Amino acid sequence: MGSIFLFLFSFLLLSFVLAGDTLVQLDYASYKGTDRGNGISDWLGMRYAAPPTGKLRFSAPEDPPRSHSVQNADKHGLICLGTGAPPDSKTQSEDCLFIDVYAPTSATPNSKLPVYFFIQGGGFNTNSNPNLNGTGLIHASGGNIIVANFNYRVGPYGFLASKEVEAGGSLNNGLKDQIKALQWVQKYISKFGGDPKHVVIGGDSAGAASVTYLQTAYGGRNDHLFIGSAAESQSFATELTVSASQYMYDNLVIRTSCANASDTLRCLRSVKASDLQAVNFNLPFPGGADPPLYMYQPTIDNDLIRDLPYNAYAQGKFIKIPTIFGDDTNGGATFAPPNTSTLAESNQFMKDQFPALTLADLAKIDQLYPLTNDRFPNSGPYYRQLSNVYGDMRYTCPGLYISKAYTKAGYKSYNYRYNVLDPHDVAVGLGVPHTVEINAIWAQSYDFAGPGAPASYNTTNKGIIPVIQGYWTSFIRTLDPNVHRFPGTPVWEEWTLKDDEWRRLKFQTNETAMEDVAPTQKSHCQWLQSIGPSVNQ
Incomplete structure (x- = not known):
């Protein structure tokens, strides 16, 4: 009986293989x-x-x-x-x-x-x-x-x-x-x-x-x-x-x-x-x-x-x-409480996320990130200020730091800023929010990002899909985003060790290009990176 069972089981497995090769x-x-x-x-x-x-x-x-x-x-x-x-x-x-x-x-x-x-x-x-x-x-x-x-x-x-x-x-x-x-x-x-x-x-x-x-x-x-x-x-x-x-x-x-x-x-x-x-x-x-x-x-x-x-x-x-690191222009917008109305509320939110921040740290943050003139529906006046602080401290500045570390070690690192503007997200104050690029990277076709993506990714912004998928799949295949990049897209330059050349790729519909990190963000990140270990990052 045992040999018959083994024969039948083997025959069943072979039948599955012949049926579609998905076994x-x-x-x-x-x-x-x-x-x-x-x-x-x-x-x-x-x-x-x-x-x-x-x-x-x-x-x-x-x-x-x-x-x-x-x-x-x-x-x-x-x-x-x-x-x-x-x-x-x-x-x-x-x-x-x-x-x-x-x-x-x-x-x-x-x-x-x-x-x-x-x-x-x-x-x-x-x-x-x-x-x-x-x-x-x-x-x-x-x-x-x-x-x-x-x-x-x-x-x-x-x-x-x-x-x-x-x-x-x-x-x-x-x-x-x-x-x-x-x-x-x-x-x-x-x-x-x-x-x-x-x-x-x-x-x-x-x-x-x-x-x-x-x-x-x-x-x-x-x-x-x-x-x-x-x-x-x-x-x-x-x-x-x-x-x-x-x-x-x-x-x-x-x-x-x-x-x-x-x-x-x-x-x-x-x-x-x-x-x-x-x-x-x-x-x-x-x-x-x-x-x-x-x-x-x-x-x-x-x-x-x-x-x-x-x-x-x-x-x-x-x-x-070899590595790729990067972030979105408004990485903190999803997380900052929209009703943030005072500097005290902004500081408290940061203290809740990073309890090791000192009063001196918070005072420096307040100096580096003053109240902005941005106003959005159903939000307090300090919403964008807090969004900028949190986005830089938790997301953007660490990515820039890691790219520098890899370059210093002699390995290729590519950095990016994702700045694809969806009209609805911009209007409500989210700007280009945290991980929104996932919709383009994982799009099911060049013409369809999917039902969960911002609406414009299936209309005015669908052109970004082949661009980012080209870089991503090229890197997966060759550890270089440029070898199989989408035709007509710019060369994605490696991060360098030159302090005056913090350059990354800006993803933006019809405007994807290399850019210099803005001097203000660069100086902010240098200070935030300096306090990183003391605030348990």
Whole structure:
């Protein structure tokens, strides 16, 4: 009977292969993908790690379970539970460690195509860009790349830190999920036609911050998981030590009625996910008055993360690879409270996000960033001033600093400012907001950005799509954005070490060109970069 069963199982697998060549046999499971009939096939919702539930809550990711049946990889897996998500969410789950792969249908295990590994954002508190479709990028590359994206743990599930978690669990599990997914790519991506020796990582916002953490992980140790990076709106937030993060754990223990347990970590692991979600909300940082936008963050654990990002880059403790970094003109506009009416309210918001800011720091910020003349509907007079401060401090200035660090190390780095003006966003005061470029990079065709994009990306601004996709896919393929750039677009110059030449590419519809960083922004960034380590960035 055993031999008959093996024969029938082998015949079934062969039948799937002959039916469409979308069956991929891994050593722990077999996944049946979907040929979309447009030259692209995809495999959705594949497990890259074991469900991080029960005793694996607050633990490092483990290998996925074995399955002897063929799995239909035709639906996205549920995304990871985020801070503030309802306890009865139908779209989020603690069992969420899934990966999607998009590939040219014609690809074979011998194709060895470059791989773009994308890390979604969400402030390390949510999965905010899940399930992005790689079809448009693959088409823009001429069918010469493979795209992978995935979920990783966030909020307390991914970044709870304390002496108890350090002793009985694992720290920075959201980042360890990312590394686990990269290891999965190394082991299996050739089955889909990808080249494990040519993986380029990318991400937006917290995903771009993740790029910086992966580059500086373990003191800059190169485990050869990737050979380049293309980050959108990188972010340096407040980063705490394990001891400074203890208050988060203690409060969660109290809110879950685990305070009297002899083993509080074991008690937390026994709490149902729905009950944990009911008390999963942010608290003020010590020294802040109100909760920050994002409380749970990667933690200095003296292992995976050994120092603050500014220090790691200053000391050259990062993986040496070609890079892209950049930001949007108004990166802080989405986050600054529109009703900010006074300088005191502006200062308080900054103090809530960066509690280590001193009174002298705030006075200097007020001097560098005076009240603007910009006024927008339903907003206070200090809305744009605060937007400018926060956008520079958290997003733009760190990106410029990293480009300089890579150039100093002798590696190519390309920097950009995204300035594609959508009439609606401009009118309401958002300007060119945080990560809006993701709509053009991931557009499904040169004529259609998609229903979630600003309206103008499907009309007056659709011309930016082939421009940015050309640079991005060229970098993924060759580690140089210029080799396969869209015809007629300018050469994207490398960052240089000359202090009088801070030059980046400005993306703007019909006006994409190299530009000098404005002297005012340059001087602001030089000062903000100088205080970065003292405010735990």
